[in-house]
Amino acid sequence: MSPALLVVGVAAVGAALLLLTLVVLPGGPGRVPLSRLDPTVAPPASTLAGAGAAAGAAVEKVLVKRGRLAAGAAALENAGMRTTLPDFVLATGLFALGAGAVGFLVGGVVPGLLGCALVPLAARMLVGFRTGRRRAAFADQLDDSLQLMASSLRAGHSLLRAVDAVSSDAASPTAEEFARIVNETRVGRDLGEALDEVAQRMRSDDFVWVAQAISIHREVGGNLAEVLDAVGHTIRERSAIRRQVKALAAEGKLSAVVLMGLPFCVFGFISLTNPGYLAGFTESLVGYAMLAVAAVMLALGGFWLKKTVAIRF
Numbered sequence: 457m458s459p460a461l462l463v464v465g466v467a468a469v470g471a472a473l474l475l476l477t478l479v480v481l482p483g484g485p486g487r488v489p490l491s492r493l494d495p496t497v498a499p500p501a502s503t504l505a506g507a508g509a510a511a512g513a514a515v516e517k518v519l520v521k522r523g524r525l526a527a528g529a530a531a532l533e534n535a536g537m538r539t540t541l542p543d544f545v546l547a548t549g550l551f552a553l554g555a556g557a558v559g560f561l562v563g564g565v566v567p568g569l570l571g572c573a574l575v576p577l578a579a580r581m582l583v584g585f586r587t588g589r590r591r592a593a594f595a596d597q598l599d600d601s602l603q604l605m606a607s608s609l610r611a612g613h614s615l616l617r618a619v620d621a622v623s624s625d626a627a628s629p630t631a632e633e634f635a636r637i638v639n640e641t642r643v644g645r646d647l648g649e650a651l652d653e654v655a656q657r658m659r660s661d662d663f664v665w666v667a668q669a670i671s672i673h674r675e676v677g678g679n680l681a682e683v684l685d686a687v688g689h690t691i692r693e694r695s696a697i698r699r700q701v702k703a704l705a706a707e708g709k710l711s712a713v714v715l716m717g718l719p720f721c722v723f724g725f726i727s728l729t730n731p732g733y734l735a736g737f738t739e740s741l742v743g744y745a746m747l748a749v750a751a752v753m754l755a756l757g758g759f760w761l762k763k764t765v766a767i768r769f
Contacts, residue, residue, distance in 0.1 A: 602688035712761035
């Protein structure tokens with residue numbers, strides 16, 4: 457072993473021990489600055505946190521200039537995501553740059569651009585998926601919510617107290633939506649408008665009936681508990697039929713997924729096992745024309761399958 461390397465190693469070990477002694481190990485009773493004991497003084501932000509806040513403010517400024525801040529924030533709220541829109545856009549951009557860099561290092565320019573384009577698309581699909589799942593959960597919980605409201609009304613509580621009971625005892629996302637109704641009515645908004653907005657935000661035809669029933673009851677009076685029971689019975693029957701249709705259409709949806717994914721799987725398998733077999737598609741104009749025709753036929757077939765298995769109820 458070279459003496460120079462030995463000296464460097466000993467120096468590195470000594471520096472590590474010194475750093476451990478000064479930083480990691482406790483060095484006696486330390487003193488807390490008086491500024492940290494004052495609750496009105498904000499703690500000093502780190503450099504990384506300051507850079508993140510500055511980037512988020514810049515993204516928010518761009519979103520406000522383009523008029524997309526309110527719509528994007530509403531989309532994240534409908535999806536049940538707690539993050540703010542600037543942070544979500546900033547994280548998506550960073551992931552897109554990272555995916556583009558990895559794709560460029562692995563395969564070149566085309567995979568890099570593909571990686572940059574796929575990350576925003578995946579983020580949009582994630583928001584849409586979570587929004588659909590949240591709305592489906594709201595629809596499944598609506599029957600129990602109506603039963604809870606009817607029971608509260610029979611116990612002598614007011615309508616707003618019954619809505620508050622649902623916001624306290626129901627599961628998410630019903631509890632969140634009903635809590636929003638309660639908070640909006642407390643600051644002076646009309647109950648009917650708050651109910652209509654929830655029905656529009658959740659895209660629930662069943663809750664539209666509930667809002668209409670409550671609105672009619674507020675105008676003409678009557679036994680609202682019995683009305684909610686009747687609406688709940690109708691919603692239960694609709695939910696049963698909806699689940700039956702969903703079960704019958706599940707096989708068709710699975711077949712559509714298999715048929716749409718089969719060409720890509722076969723193409724990937726052949727490209728790995730025998731790349732020269734597919735080289736003819738990229739060596740002549742006829743090959744490109746065949747790829748274009750195959751893409752058009754695949755798109756038409758996917759559209760046809762989607763319309764066939766997507767049964768609106």
